[in-house]
Amino acid sequence: MSGGKQVNKSTPVINSMTELLAHALALEIEAVARYAELADIMAAHNNQEVAGLFKKMSQIEKLHVETIHEQIDSRQLKKLPVIKYQWISSEGPETTDLADLHYLMTPKQALHLALLNEQRARDYYQGIRQSTTDHDTQVLAEELAVEEEEHVALLQNWLAKIPVTEDHWDHDDDLPNSQD
Amino acid sequence: MQKTSMSIAVVGSGGAGSITAGNLLLEAAARSGSYGILTRSVGPQIRGGEAAALIRLSSEPIDSICDSYDILLALDWKNADRFAAELPMGPHSLIITDPEQGAIPAVIGGSGAQVRELPIGKLAKSINKGRPNMIALGVLAEVLSIPRESIKAVLTKQLGDKGEQVLQSSMDTVTAGMTAAQDIAKQPLPKSNGSGSGHWLITGNQATGLGAVRAGVRFVAAYPITPATEVLEWLATALQKVGGKLVQAEDELASVNMIIGASYGGIPSLTATSGPGLSLMMEGLGLAVSAEVPIVVVDVMRVGPSTGIATKAEQSDLNIALYGLHGDAPHLVLAPVSITDCLFTAQWSVYLAEAMQVPAILLSDQYLGQAMAIIEPPEAVNFKAARSIAQHSDGEYLRYADTGNGISPMAIPGTPGQQYTADGLEHSMAGTPSTRAEDHALQMDKRQRKLDKFDYGDYWAEIEGAGAHAIITWGSTTGAVREALGRLRAEGIDDIRMVAMRLLSPAQPGKFRQTMAGVSKVLVIEQSHSGQFYKYLRAHYDLPGESELFHRAGPLLLRPGETADQIRHWRQA
Amino acid sequence: MNQIAETMSTTPRNPAEYRSRVQPIWCPGCGDYSVLLEITKALAALELPPEQVAIVSGIGCSSRFPAYSNCYGFHGIHGRALPLATGLKVARPELTVITTGGDGDGFSIGGNHFLHACRRNVDITYIVMDNQVYGMTKGQASPTTDPDWDSVLTPGGTGIRPFQPLVIALASGANFVARAFAGDPEGTTQIIIEGIKHPGFSFIQILSPCVTFRPEQREWRNQVRPAPVPTTGDPSVAAKRIMTDDGFNLGILYAGDRPSYQTGLKDGSMPASELGREFVL
Ligand SMILES: Cc1ncc(C[n+]2csc(CCOP(=O)(O)OP(=O)(O)O)c2C)c(N)n1
């Protein structure tokens, strides 16, 4: 299995807290929806284990959405700005690429994808922390990066407990079906 | 028996204008109150080929070609022997020929017909811009006692916009022809009641187009093919007048799919083709069955298989129309029983297709389609496209819901809340692809039930006469059968009924049984080599008593006289 | 650009509105999932009501598309999506009509319709998910497959040169010609938006990996790149670029201004009941 989407864009320039929060919210929401979709796809292909895992990830990301909402509330921000999102890849940093699935993929591989997402999110915030010229934004970016780093650690722990993927994990004695 | 009709052939090649002369003669006769039919027979060339205008004029409405020709006028004889089989003549016939054009071909001259020589070419040359075919028109008008005014009226209509001079020289030429023919024995057209005013001059292809537009067709996709092109050409202009659109497609695969797309969009849609095109449309027709999209495909049948004989009729697409779709694919197959009936049957086909959300194949043929006929004005009927439409609602929309009569309201794109995907894959009631046996059974039952439960009224067949004998026929052969039975009746034979089927699919065995009550003997008459119609009847109906088949492949149409002979023979056997 | 609707007070439509509840049958990892996402995003960005959009397709994995959307849909027969869409658009010009399908469907069995749809220039957006293989029939060579690609049906390869859809579209008269990559949601969404907005026939080739029969296409994401040149309206410039690139340049490669085919049912002035008059003597 290949490893996650390409980071192919330069570090965004974000110089306001509201703008950063808008990004933070958007990337979590996208991640929630994507994990849910991945869960559906895997369930439809009878890989319930991985489907369950993605479902769980979706639920976890939902909690993160709530956390961001709390941050917004605590700062008493009523409205987020209308912006063009600036990501470092084609979608938000925490969004799994739809292309990274395989119907026989193992939970370990799935979790590895999740790990890559969290790492990418961490790098994203760190990049902003370094590039921003606004002090408050810098502080917030640092907070968010630390949070993502915590997620990275959590996932690494989780991964360590999961059996390694065996060779020939994608072996299938049967040929594909035609549905034409 | 008093003669009620006369038949005239005008032959000539490359640029002779025999067809034009024939058309003018037909219309002039129409203006004198005659009914009639003009068919054309032509060589394979696009230009310069040999051509014959075959005209039958009558004091009564007619649907059939003649038994033999009373007059054959030849502008020249180049390759005319090709027409011999289509030009039966006898000692009663008169051949008018121009000695300059050489000898009469033996196959034609050998009929024993009388011959009259006229210097047609020379006469034409004697007049400024005079043309031999106008001499011919004058000669024929004189012999048939068609008044000069009738000819003038027709020429004025045809040539009026070409200026006074052209009209004058044409009239002069006609007059010269009339004068030259004065000493030929007159054969006046049988007198008809009335002046012809109110009669229609129309081809079956035009009538088909008219029926379609009257029923509400507003989108047509077209790929040209003989002998169906005129349906499409007529519709192109008609849709500009009444509103609508015709798209010229890249092939028949495209045309059938275009009309499916337009009809899915809510617009009654149609295309016309002939055998080769129909073959290409089969997969699309199946899609329309599965997705329940109403369309009408007119097949103007010609001689097959393959490219066959493009300019001649045959009733040999019945099998493909009935059975050419793969899978079980209930659909409508209809056929007009006369030129006039092309209008009714086309209109009814659109109505039925729309009402049942199903494709209809309308089997016309080259004879019905391309013959130009003088007819009684067709009765206006009220059949209009009226689809069951799903209105906006907030509940879940089931496009293919299991309804009592099998017809489910169809949502038209643009309607909020009713979005669905039409599908050629088997589907659930919601339209979602399904491989479940229950869904297939339910949808198949529904598709069949739509057709089975529909009330077709008495239109499924034309039934005439009564008695223990029955002739069963369909499509264009109905004309010859009808006329044959009329003659037999005049001879006192009145124990034969005729059933001419207009609705071929779904079969109507119940109605057929009632119609056949008391029949002990059946003769099936059709124009196909393999007896397709007969086999269809054997498969779907109980034919009472003994049944026999009289059939012939195209291109020679059945003539009323030989048909009467066959019937007489069969009845006595 | 990549606006996530949930957070945007000004974007009333959510891409999810354009999805049906039908679960795709596509293999996990198939590029077509991304295209589904991209098309729904584009429709949301354009704020088109789902009932005003019709998605029409033929047969193939990629042609399964319509059922997965919440727009009006037609899943027709193999190769005939374009004429179906043409009929619909001509009859109902107010609808936004999108045609989706695969390279086999569009360039092989439907090749003739492709040429004529470009020529006719009806205002339709044609999205081909090109995976250089017949996915649905278990992996045979398609018109865009390389000559040496081995398959059971063509051992050792077909030995024939691949079809060049973009040049052919251009030469046939398409008004908008673009190449996109399924795994680039941002760029592809933008191209689809532009394609739908552009009048006339818009052809978008989306490189969409078939992970089952062409697993090596998972590498495409490392090979594609934005075309290093701006969009041109000059067909000869576009042709040269398309013919000389390596097939991985992404972007709108041509945007022309040829007038679109006249759609819509013309209004008539004559009632149908009067049509018969022309036949009366
Ligand atoms: C008339 C007809 N011939 C053959 C088929 C079988 N068939 C179904 S899909 C397909 C090819 C699909 O390839 P492509 O269009 O590239 O789509 P993909 O599955 O790769 O997305 C074929 C040959 C068919 N359905 N209909």
Ligand code: SF4
């Ligand atoms: S076979 Fe290929 S094209 Fe079809 S769904 Fe699977 S990956 Fe996609």
